[in-house]
């Protein structure tokens with residue numbers, strides 16, 4: 001049904017978002033990638049300083065070079081490494097302009113990137129937010145001027161897998177793949193992480 005995707009509530013979108021590490025090899029229109037940056041651009045920012053800049057990477061050769069700078073899914077390496085035919089088809093690199101802010105930018109980046117990731121879900125896209133990247137290599141590959149701090153990278157593409165979230169079992173938050181190659185992502189239970197007033201339970 002036309003536009004039915006947009007009927008998803010914010011809450012539903014939040015629950016639908018999962019880190020995707022297998023992508024269809026379909027090109028993403030540039031306007032769609034710019035829309036993701038647009039969503040990041042208007043996120044809440046400390047003192048409204050907005051120190052973040054974004055590099056959209058969709059050049060074929062660069063995609064291959066950037067792929068080599070990434071460490072995927074540490075708990076289950078190499079089981080979740082994207083294979084040929086399922087690699088990301090775009091990236092957005094998050095930069096911090098150190099002339100605007102030199103420290104304390106992680107919260108700003110978190111706020112902006114989450115906007116980006118959720119908008120991607122709404123657009124039918126899958127993402128992986130990546131911190132384990134070779135920043136020195138990426139800086140050289142993209143000729144990034146020294147004033148920029150390389151924060152994190154978001155890998156993007158149309159999803160080719162459907163990971164599931166589940167309540168944490170046996171005190172393990174480690175994601176895993178089942179015999180059908182489906183990724184399971186344990187989340188701490190609501191009742192274990194929410195307290196009321198002065199009733200904080202240390203367990």
Ligand SMILES: Cc1cc2nc3c(=O)[nH]c(=O)nc-3n(C[C@H](O)[C@H](O)[C@H](O)COP(=O)(O)O)c2cc1C
Pocket residue numbers: 017018019020071072073074128129130131132133152163175185
């Ligand atoms: C700041 C940050 C850095 C991350 N870095 C990596 C990474 O380097 N490699 C990777 O495969 N996943 C990375 N992830 C994705 C997490 O592994 C993922 O969010 C987590 O397993 C929970 O899965 P979910 O996103 O589906 O809820 C990162 C996530 C965040 C928020």
